[in-house]
Amino acid sequence: MTPHDYDFLRTLLKQRSGLALSDEKQYLVESRLTPLARKTGLGTLDALIQKLRGPDAERLTVEVVEAMTTNESFFFRDKxxxxxxxxxxxxxxxxxxxxxxxxxxxxxxxxxxxxxxxxxxxxxxxxxxxxxxxxxxxxxxxxxxxxxxxxxxxxxxxxxxxxxxxxxxxxxxxxxxxxxxxxxxxxxxxxxxxxxxxxxxxxxxxxxxxxxxxxxxxxxxxxxxxxxxxxxxxxxxxxxxxxxxxxxxxxxxxxxxxxxxxxxxxxxxxxxxxxxxxxxxxxx
Amino acid sequence: MKTCLVVDDSSVIRKVARRILEGLQFQIAEAEDGEQALNACQKLLPDAILLDWNMPKMDGYEFLKALRRLPGGDRPKVVFCTTENDVAHIARALHAGANEYIMKPFDKDIVEAKLQEVGLI
The missing domain is CATH 3.40.50.150 (Vaccinia Virus protein VP39)
Structure with missing residues (x-):
């Protein structure tokens, strides 16, 4: 993923979910979105970003936001x-x-x-x-x-x-x-x-x-x-x-x-x- | 340092449990079955017991009942740690005096959470 692609994703996520990703969080994006790229049949992260930049990307955008904002939780967390x-x-x-x-x-x-x-x-x-x-x-x-x-x-x-x-x-x-x-x-x-x-x-x-x-x-x-x-x-x-x-x-x-x-x-x-x-x- | 007796007939499980518990600052003793575990407890009661269900000689359930009859035997916190994971089994273990229950496979987070649950961490 190029710095330009990472910036694009950061802006998109910030606008849609408020998620603020710092410079060093690129690994998080890669680890969360690579499985999504495979699941959607796009194969690679580069292909996923290309699709996001194009028209009719609303559904994929929702999936990207969900993949990035879904976090682990457990019962009675922190007590x-x-x-x-x-x-x-x-x-x-x-x-x-x-x-x-x-x-x-x-x-x-x-x-x-x-x-x-x-x-x-x-x-x-x-x-x-x-x-x-x-x-x-x-x-x-x-x-x-x-x-x-x-x-x-x-x-x-x-x-x-x-x-x-x-x-x-x-x-x-x-x-x-x-x-x-x-x-x-x-x-x-x-x-x-x-x-x-x-x-x-x-x-x-x-x-x-x-x-x-x-x-x-x-x-x-x-x-x-x-x-x-x-x-x-x-x-x-x-x-x-x-x-x-x-x-x-x-x-x-x-x-x-x-x-x-x-x-x-x-x-x-x-x-x-x-x-x-x-x-x-x-x-x- | 708190003590934990790991009771399991599988040496692999005992090894995994030992590694996790040592990481949580417990001093570990091991037993291969309920009989060995009961002998160990008659000499010195540990703070915690990580207990398998199915074992030769004396199973976990029989051991737990015998342990709770020992003088001071109500003190150790007993965490069943087994592949038997239906509600009836868990309820039976609780009825026999288990404090917590871990379903195998387990990891450090779960062991830590359960020991926190029984007040040992």
């Missing part, structure tokens, strides 16, 4: 965000929503569904504590292909072994041949929708909890700031934002402040004006 959910977010919101008994959660980069299903299993385990509450989980991702996998709830043995406590495997999965499928009641707790974080998402309504983990790291600073600011506009005044271990709001937005002693957890900064003052509910 802390789920402890924060159980110990901080849910108790506080349960008390705050004692009247309307509704809590909305958005997993903004849900990938193959491990994160929303981890939350759904946690809720199932807390069934008695959240009895009478309607808790919606909306899970979105830029990749429609990965969302299909998420909806199916089917995972390999390798995938269910990472992070998932064995008791949960026995309780919430059934074995289908060599694969494992999450039970229908857990699947039914999560709604999936394709969504590109670069585009307007204000029509999703407001959320009490937003999980936006391990996606901002791929964006450049202005894009990070823009996405965080738009998330700030749809998080309820007493809601929460959970970011990945390597992510922060510092230097990007003053709409959120850290929750003390809770790594990766942020709450709306009430001294800043444009947070959602009252929970307004979604059209969904």
């Amino acid at each position: 802390t965000p789920f402890e924060n959910f159980r110990e901080v977010m849910l108790p506080a919101l349960k008390a705050a929503r004692a009247r309307d008994k509704r809590i909305r959660i958005w997993c903004a980069a849900a990938s193959a569904g491990q994160e929303p299903y981890s939350l759904a299993m946690t809720l199932k385990e807390m069934a008695r504590e959240v009895e009478g509450y309607r808790i919606d989980i909306l899970a979105t991702d830029i990749s429609t292909e990965i969302l299909e996998k998420a909806k199916s709830g089917i995972y390999s043995q390798f995938e269910v072994q990472r992070g998932l406590p064995i008791q949960y495997l026995v309780k919430y999965f059934t074995k289908i041949g060599e694969m494992w499928q999450i039970t229908p009641d857990i699947r039914a707790m999560v709604q999936y929708r394709p969504l590109n974080l670069l585009r307007d998402f204000s029509n999703l309504g407001s959320f009490d909890i937003v999980y936006c983990r391990n996606v901002l790291i791929y964006f450049d600073q202005p894009t990070k700031a823009d996405v965080l600011s738009r998330i700030g506009n749809i998080v309820t005044h007493d809601g929460y934002l959970s970011l990945g271990a390597a992510e922060t709001v510092i230097g990007l937005t003053d709409l959120f402040k850290s929750v003390p002693d809770r790594r990766g957890l942020y709450a709306p900064n009430k001294s800043v004006a444009n947070v959602v003052k009252f929970p307004s509910r979604s059209v969904a």
